[in-house]
Each structure stands twice: as C-alpha cells, then as structure tokens.
Amino acid sequence: MFDFLGLKKKTDKVKILIVDDEPNIVQTLQDRLEMNDFDVVTACNGEEGLKQAIQETPDVVLLDVIMPVMDGLEMLEALRKEPACENVSVVMLTARSQTQDIARANACGIEDYIVKPFDLSELLEKIESIVENRKALAK
Amino acid sequence: MVTIADLISDAACDEQVECDLVVSAEMSVRDVLARMEASHCRHVGIELEGDNGQVVLSKEDLLDSLLREVDRAGERLVDLQNHIDEEMSVQLDLVHENTRSMAELETNKLQVAIDYMTEGLVIIGTDGKINKCNPSAKKLFGLEGNESTDTFSDVFDDYGFMEMLTESVNHTVDNWGRFKMKSPSEAIIQIRWTEMVDECGDLIGNLVMLRDVTDELAGDRAKTEFIAAVTHELRTPVTIIQNSVSNILAGVTGKLNKKLHGYLETIQEDCRRFGVLVSDLLDMSKLEAGDMSLNRQVMDLGGAIEDALTHFNSDAKSKGVEIASFDVRYVPPVYADRERIHQVLFNLVENAVKFSESGDTVTVHCYEEDKAIVTVVEDTGAGIPEIHQKQLFNKFRQIGRQAGAGYKGMGLGLSICKGITEMHGGKIWAESQEGSGTKMFFSLPKIDPSIVLNKHLDILAKATETCGEEFALMVVRFDVDDSKLQQCSEVIGSSIKELLACSGNFLIGKRDLALEISDFEVVFAVSDARKKRVDTVKSKIEKVVKNIKKNMFNGAPIVPMIGIGVYPTDSNEIIEIENLARKTLTEI
Structure with a gap:
C-alpha cells in the first residue's frame, strides 16, 4: 500500500545528516551508522548540507569544516538562523584544530568538536548519549 | 747625628777660657754633653785639625745647637706631612677621576647599547610617565631617533599604547607580557614588559620592550600554514583507514577470523597513535611559532x-x-x-x-x-x-x-x-x-574573583546574543553586624566552603559557575535562566544554607541572604544585574 497522505507512522529511527566533502569518510560513517540502525542522509558541502538539514530536520548533524562552496562553520551559522533547525544537535568532525574555529563553533552551540582522526566507537557512544539527552529534554 | 764639627764654624775662638775637657771634632754633641755632665765642666775645648789651636764651646752652645736641631727636625716633619698630604690628595683625586670616568664609561657603554639595540626600550615610571626611550622605540612609532621623550610620549599615548599597557599590567593574567598590535608604521609590534624593583624590592617602574615582528610573523605564519595544510592532508586519509578498519572490526563486512581480527586491531592502534603524533607535531610547531592561541x-x-x-x-x-x-x-x-x-x-x-x-x-x-x-x-x-x-x-x-x-x-x-x-x-x-x-x-x-566573574558574565552575555538564552546571577551573602564580623568570620568562611563544596552537585550546566567573591559573599551564575532551572538552583541553595545555619551558626548573629538578577530581562547591563542581585537580597 502506498502512503499517499503520509498517514503511516513515520519511522522512529534517529536521523543523522553527514556533511563532508570526502566521499570515503561519508561512506564509512554511513555504513557504520546504518549498521547501528540510524537513518542516514548525506551532503558533500555546506550549501547542500543546509538544504538537507532544512528538508530532513535530522536529530544530529556530523559536520566537516573545510568544504568547497560553503564551509562547515558558515553552514552552522546559517543553520542556527533557521527556525526549523534551531534544536538540531551538531557535532563538528574536522581535521582543523584551530582555536578560532573551535571558539566560533562553540558560540553557535555545538555538542562536541572532534578532531580527525577519531575513534568511530567513541563517536557512536557520543551520538548515543546526545540522542538520550534529546529524548530526556523532549519529555 | 750632629757632631761638634758642625758647630765649630759658629763658635768663637776664645783662647782665654779655661777648659777642663778637650774632645775631638768628630764626636757627637750628645756624647760630648754626656761627658761634660759626668765631669761637671761647663766649657769644652775642641782640638782643631793640624795643630790649629783650640776652639772653646760652652754647655749652652751645645744645648742650643741640639734645640736648633730639634726645631729643624720638627720643621722637616711638618714639611714631610704637608708633602704627604699633598701627594695623597693628588692620588685621591686621581682615583676619584678614574672611578668617575669608569662609571661614566660603563653608563656610556650601556647607553650606546640601549641606543643601538634593535628592540625598542621604554621605561615608564611609577607615575605612569615615560622616563626614557631609545631611538629604536621612536623609529617604531615613525619618529626620528633624536626626537624628545615628550614627543614620543604623546605619540605613544595617541595610539592608545599607554592605556593598553596600564590595562594589561593591572588587569590581565598575561603578566608574562607579549602581544601584538598595529603601530602607525603598520608594523606588528610585539610588547613585553617587566616590573623594575630596587634593592628593597620596591617597584620603581616598568621596563617595556617593543619589537617589530612583522617579517618574523609572516615567516612563522607561512610555516604554520604549511604544517596545518600537511596535517590536514595527513588526517583525512588516516581517518578513512581508521574508520574502515573500525567498521570491519565492528562486523560491517561480516564475520572475521581471529588472525585477521588481530591484524586489524594492530592497524587500528597504530592509526590512533599516528593521529596523536600528527596532532602533537602540529601543536609543537604552533608553540614554536608562537602561534598557539588560547581560548x-x-x-x-x-x-x-x-x-x-x-x-x-x-x-x-x-x-x-x-x-x-x-x-x-x-x-x-x-x-x-x-x-x-x-x-x-x-x-x-x-x-x-x-x-x-x-x-x-x-x-x-x-x-x-x-x-x-x-x-x-x-x-x-x-x-x-x-x-x-x-x-x-x-x-x-x-x-x-x-x-x-x-x-x-x-x-x-x-x-x-x-x-x-x-x-x-x-x-x-x-x-x-x-x-x-x-x-x-x-x-x-590565580586571578581576582571579581575579574573571573566579569569575564564569565561577558561570555554568558555573548551566548545570550547568539543563542537567545538568558542567564541569572544569584548572590548569597552572609550578613552580620560590622562589630561582630571579626568573631563570625571563621563561621562564615566555613559556611562558604560548605556551600561551594555542595554547589558542584546542583549547578548542572557546563557554563554555570559558583564563585567566592568576597569573605562573606558567594555568587552563582546560572547559564540558563528558565524559571524551572533557576528555581531548582535557588531551592537547592536555600536547602544547603538552611542546613549550614542549623549545624554551624550555633546562635551566631549571621543572616544568610539571597538575591537574583536576570540578564537581559532585568537589564542588559551586566553591572546592573550585579547591583540588582545585591539590591533584592532577602533572608533565607
């Protein structure tokens, strides 16, 4: 049966948006997250990421910094101005560890600033705890 | 030694006088006098050489000659003394002259060194006025090297350096002192300063060193940018390897045999180590270039x-x-x-x-x-x-x-x-x-708690702009009559410790802060001022304070009070929030 009217109960899977210009990183993250039963959407630069974020309203965004077209920090700042995305949890995943970048990201309200390379298992734990906090807050 | 011969020329040749004693001309006057004394005679005859007869001398003549001799010796002594004095004063003058010129030479050397050093040097007295500055300092500010200190002082003031220095010396924790700013010559100047103290340890001024680091910085920046680029290029592939290995180990590709599992774990561990190494190298290069900025x-x-x-x-x-x-x-x-x-x-x-x-x-x-x-x-x-x-x-x-x-x-x-x-x-x-x-x-x-509080409130205020959150400031004060303050101070001190020890449990947010602001005041900055949150913190504070009151005050006349101000609802001036919190103090 097709769900023309969107009546069917929406999936209660947690949705994660990965924004990174390196396809191999996106792929490895996506594989692992999907294995752990997350719903994954992806984008390869900030501009596309912003569109996806508004359209898909993910729970968590994993956001790279250095990307073509629009970088991660610009996207983050734009994201916080979108009413629909105000409460999205953001984790920065970047190869840049510049103090100014971290401060700029922190000013926009982020969950964590993780410098590559990172441990995927630790990242998963981090995401789980963010999701739990979100659930607790929603109640 | 005076001998008789010395007297003969003066003596009269008197054949008439009878002499009891005849001596030779070679004898000393003292010896002749001694012999005259022994033989009780008053005159003495002296035989002259080559049968030239005899000269007679009286005892008085001899005594007289001795006295004259003593006088002459005395005169010579005075002369000698004068001579010595004169010589001494000449020598002393010489010594003084030498010391002075040596000191002058040293000062000159120092002056030359100061004048020719490439770093700018400025000495600021305790009154905040510039006492001295070298040509390099003047040149950094676009002045000629021979301009007066006053002119330099004006330029220094005009560009706000003085203000900035006073501010920094008094209020920052960066007392190791190094920061950069644009000077009129568009150069980037690095400033370091140190306090100058005399032998007693009293402050006599500040020594400020200015250095043009424009070229250095450009070089350093190029180096750090290069290393940053390299680390970025290294981090991305290692992340992909690490993620892939992690996925395989987690079973994304299916079951693994034990040996493969072992190999992959080794790869994973080495990737982790490689990542740490890359970060350490980047940090080290930043530190060396002085490019590590602190947030x-x-x-x-x-x-x-x-x-x-x-x-x-x-x-x-x-x-x-x-x-x-x-x-x-x-x-x-x-x-x-x-x-x-x-x-x-x-x-x-x-x-x-x-x-x-x-x-x-x-x-x-x-x-x-x-x-x-x-x-x-x-x-x-x-x-x-x-x-x-x-x-x-x-x-x-x-x-x-x-x-x-x-x-x-x-x-x-x-x-x-x-x-x-x-x-x-x-x-x-x-x-x-x-x-x-x-x-x-x-x-x-360590920093002054009021500075800590201000810095923290600034950050919270900034966060309210970007995230639209409010923050609350709560002041807990242990009020006591001034006359009894002394005897109560210990109790208040331990009450504050107790309150701070507990606050870790009930202040939830990362940006919350509990701070002992003075001997009888604790401040709580609650980063999220939603009513529920503020009420929770407030009721917990009250609970703790009531408990302290019961156990620790023991009838001491201490009145615990609490007051609140909310930013920006109550006011968008931070200072007003502090005042408000103190104005609204009510007894707990």
Missing part, C-alpha cells in the same frame, strides 16, 4: 581533573593501578583554555598510569600558593632516574622507552604541556625518585 574561559579545574581520571579509569583498573583525586571540589576556578588544560591533565595522568605497575596508585590534588594554583599528579610507579629529570621537558625525549613498558611515542607530550602551561603564565616541573614514584606539578595563575 581562555573561566573553567572548573577540579571538574577537568575528575574528567581526566574518569577517562583513564578503565585503563588503570585493567593494570591494577588505583587512581583517585583529593579535595579537588574546593579548587577555585581558573581562567584558562579548557581544551588545552584538558590536554595537559590527560597527558600527565596518562603518563602516571603508564609508568605504574599493579598495586601502584595515581593521585591528583591541588594546593593554593600566593599567586598560583598548583596541580599535582603523583604516582608510586617506577620514578625517573635523576640524569633524565633535567631533560624531561625537552623535545623528543622519551624517558620511558628503556623501561620497556611498551610505551611508544615521540616524546613531545611533556614539552607541549610545558608550552601550554607557560602560555597560561604558569610553570611545570617534576620531582621524582627512582623506584619510589614521580610527582608532576603544574601551576596556573
């Missing part, structure tokens, strides 16, 4: 210590090492870069655990000094041989390698820790005895 905030040092211990808890447990902290909840907040201090703590705790064996303990505690808060990471492990202790903080030192504990690394960790603590105006050092453990110390400067 200072008011931070809870005690909490950071707890974090580090929690992080290494499982590592320690699996080795049979016990780790614990003591009384870190009482540690006052510091003004530092949270991430960097975490890095230092993690490094020190990691080392302590690594070099400990089963049965050893690792403990962390803090103590307060006059101007610093010192953190001690102590272990009962292998200790560091004395010959290695000096090199401990040098680059590329890997003391543990020979210990064979399987510890690999480049030995950058401790020198990075040293760089980070020094950037914060602190120090790092070690005490160790081979076989009985190591104590690693690092200090961070």
Whole structure:
C-alpha cells in the first residue's frame, strides 16, 4: 500500500545528516551508522548540507569544516538562523584544530568538536548519549 | 747625628777660657754633653785639625745647637706631612677621576647599547610617565631617533599604547607580557614588559620592550600554514583507514577470523597513535611559532581533573593501578583554555598510569600558593632516574622507552604541556625518585574573583546574543553586624566552603559557575535562566544554607541572604544585574 497522505507512522529511527566533502569518510560513517540502525542522509558541502538539514530536520548533524562552496562553520551559522533547525544537535568532525574555529563553533552551540582522526566507537557512544539527552529534554 | 764639627764654624775662638775637657771634632754633641755632665765642666775645648789651636764651646752652645736641631727636625716633619698630604690628595683625586670616568664609561657603554639595540626600550615610571626611550622605540612609532621623550610620549599615548599597557599590567593574567598590535608604521609590534624593583624590592617602574615582528610573523605564519595544510592532508586519509578498519572490526563486512581480527586491531592502534603524533607535531610547531592561541574561559579545574581520571579509569583498573583525586571540589576556578588544560591533565595522568605497575596508585590534588594554583599528579610507579629529570621537558625525549613498558611515542607530550602551561603564565616541573614514584606539578595563575566573574558574565552575555538564552546571577551573602564580623568570620568562611563544596552537585550546566567573591559573599551564575532551572538552583541553595545555619551558626548573629538578577530581562547591563542581585537580597 502506498502512503499517499503520509498517514503511516513515520519511522522512529534517529536521523543523522553527514556533511563532508570526502566521499570515503561519508561512506564509512554511513555504513557504520546504518549498521547501528540510524537513518542516514548525506551532503558533500555546506550549501547542500543546509538544504538537507532544512528538508530532513535530522536529530544530529556530523559536520566537516573545510568544504568547497560553503564551509562547515558558515553552514552552522546559517543553520542556527533557521527556525526549523534551531534544536538540531551538531557535532563538528574536522581535521582543523584551530582555536578560532573551535571558539566560533562553540558560540553557535555545538555538542562536541572532534578532531580527525577519531575513534568511530567513541563517536557512536557520543551520538548515543546526545540522542538520550534529546529524548530526556523532549519529555 | 750632629757632631761638634758642625758647630765649630759658629763658635768663637776664645783662647782665654779655661777648659777642663778637650774632645775631638768628630764626636757627637750628645756624647760630648754626656761627658761634660759626668765631669761637671761647663766649657769644652775642641782640638782643631793640624795643630790649629783650640776652639772653646760652652754647655749652652751645645744645648742650643741640639734645640736648633730639634726645631729643624720638627720643621722637616711638618714639611714631610704637608708633602704627604699633598701627594695623597693628588692620588685621591686621581682615583676619584678614574672611578668617575669608569662609571661614566660603563653608563656610556650601556647607553650606546640601549641606543643601538634593535628592540625598542621604554621605561615608564611609577607615575605612569615615560622616563626614557631609545631611538629604536621612536623609529617604531615613525619618529626620528633624536626626537624628545615628550614627543614620543604623546605619540605613544595617541595610539592608545599607554592605556593598553596600564590595562594589561593591572588587569590581565598575561603578566608574562607579549602581544601584538598595529603601530602607525603598520608594523606588528610585539610588547613585553617587566616590573623594575630596587634593592628593597620596591617597584620603581616598568621596563617595556617593543619589537617589530612583522617579517618574523609572516615567516612563522607561512610555516604554520604549511604544517596545518600537511596535517590536514595527513588526517583525512588516516581517518578513512581508521574508520574502515573500525567498521570491519565492528562486523560491517561480516564475520572475521581471529588472525585477521588481530591484524586489524594492530592497524587500528597504530592509526590512533599516528593521529596523536600528527596532532602533537602540529601543536609543537604552533608553540614554536608562537602561534598557539588560547581560548581562555573561566573553567572548573577540579571538574577537568575528575574528567581526566574518569577517562583513564578503565585503563588503570585493567593494570591494577588505583587512581583517585583529593579535595579537588574546593579548587577555585581558573581562567584558562579548557581544551588545552584538558590536554595537559590527560597527558600527565596518562603518563602516571603508564609508568605504574599493579598495586601502584595515581593521585591528583591541588594546593593554593600566593599567586598560583598548583596541580599535582603523583604516582608510586617506577620514578625517573635523576640524569633524565633535567631533560624531561625537552623535545623528543622519551624517558620511558628503556623501561620497556611498551610505551611508544615521540616524546613531545611533556614539552607541549610545558608550552601550554607557560602560555597560561604558569610553570611545570617534576620531582621524582627512582623506584619510589614521580610527582608532576603544574601551576596556573590565580586571578581576582571579581575579574573571573566579569569575564564569565561577558561570555554568558555573548551566548545570550547568539543563542537567545538568558542567564541569572544569584548572590548569597552572609550578613552580620560590622562589630561582630571579626568573631563570625571563621563561621562564615566555613559556611562558604560548605556551600561551594555542595554547589558542584546542583549547578548542572557546563557554563554555570559558583564563585567566592568576597569573605562573606558567594555568587552563582546560572547559564540558563528558565524559571524551572533557576528555581531548582535557588531551592537547592536555600536547602544547603538552611542546613549550614542549623549545624554551624550555633546562635551566631549571621543572616544568610539571597538575591537574583536576570540578564537581559532585568537589564542588559551586566553591572546592573550585579547591583540588582545585591539590591533584592532577602533572608533565607
């Protein structure tokens, strides 16, 4: 049966948006997250990421910094101005560890600033705890 | 010695006088007088050479001649004395002259050195006026080297350097003093200053050094940019390898045999190590280029210590090492870069655990000094041989390698820790005895609580702009009649300690802050001023205070009060919020 009217109960899977210009990183993250039963959407630069974020309203965004077209920090700042995305949890995943970048990201309200390379298992734990906090807050 | 011969020329040749005694002309007057005395005669005859008859001398003549001799000796003595005096004064003048010219020479040398040094040098007196400046300083400000100090002083003032310096010297914790700014010549000038004190330790002024670092910075920036680019290029592929291996190990590709699993774990561990290495290299290059910037905030040092211990808890447990902290909840907040201090703590705790064996303990505690808060990471492990202790903080030192504990690394960790603590105006050092453990110390400067509060409120205010949140400021005051303040001060002191010790449990947010602001006041900054949150914190404070009141006041006339101000609802001036909180104080 097709769900023309969107009546069917929406999936209660947690949705994660990965924004990174390196396809191999996106792929490895996506594989692992999907294995752990997350719903994954992806984008390869900030501009596309912003569109996806508004359209898909993910729970968590994993956001790279250095990307073509629009970088991660610009996207983050734009994201916080979108009413629909105000409460999205953001984790920065970047190869840049510049103090100014971290401060700029922190000013926009982020969950964590993780410098590559990172441990995927630790990242998963981090995401789980963010999701739990979100659930607790929603109640 | 005067002889008779000397007198003969003066003596009269008197044939008439009878002489009882005849002597030769060679005899000394004293001897003749002695003989005359012995033979009671008053005149003496002297035989002249070659049968020339005889000269007669009376006793008085002889005595007279002796007296004259004494007078002459006296005169000579006076002459000699005068001569000596004269000679002395000439010599003394010479000495004075020499000393003066030597001192002048030294001063001149110093003056020449100061005039020709490439760094600008400015001496500012305790009155805040410029006493002295060298030509290099003038040139940095676009003046000729021979312009007067007054002109320089005006330019220095005009460009706000003086204001900035006074501000920095008095109010920042950056007292190691180095920052850059644009001068009129568009050069980037680095400023360092140090206090000058006299022998008694009294402040006599500030010595300010100015240096043009424009070219240096351009070079350094190019270097760091290059390293940053390289690290970025290295980090991305290693992330992909690490993620892929992690996925395979997690079963994304299906089941693995044991051997493959083992190989992949090795790859994963080495990727992790590689990542740390890349970060360390980047940090080291930033530190060397003076390009590591700090994102200072008011931070809870005690909490950071707890974090580090929690992080290494499982590592320690699996080795049979016990780790614990003591009384870190009482540690006052510091003004530092949270991430960097975490890095230092993690490094020190990691080392302590690594070099400990089963049965050893690792403990962390803090103590307060006059101007610093010192953190001690102590272990009962292998200790560091004395010959290695000096090199401990040098680059590329890997003391543990020979210990064979399987510890690999480049030995950058401790020198990075040293760089980070020094950037914060602190120090790092070690005490160790081979076989009985190591104590690693690092200090961070203490800052005035009111400055801490202001800095923190500024950050909170900024956050309200970007995130639209409000924050609340609560003031808890232990009021007491002035006349009884003395006798109550101890009780108030321990009440404040008690309140601070408990506040860790009920202030939830990372940006919340509890701070002892004076001897009888505690301030709580609650980063999220939603009513529910504020009420929770308030009721918890009240509960704790009531408990303290019951147990500790013992009838002392202390009145605990609480007041609240909310930013920006009540006012968008931070100072007004503080005033409001103090104005609305009501008894708990």
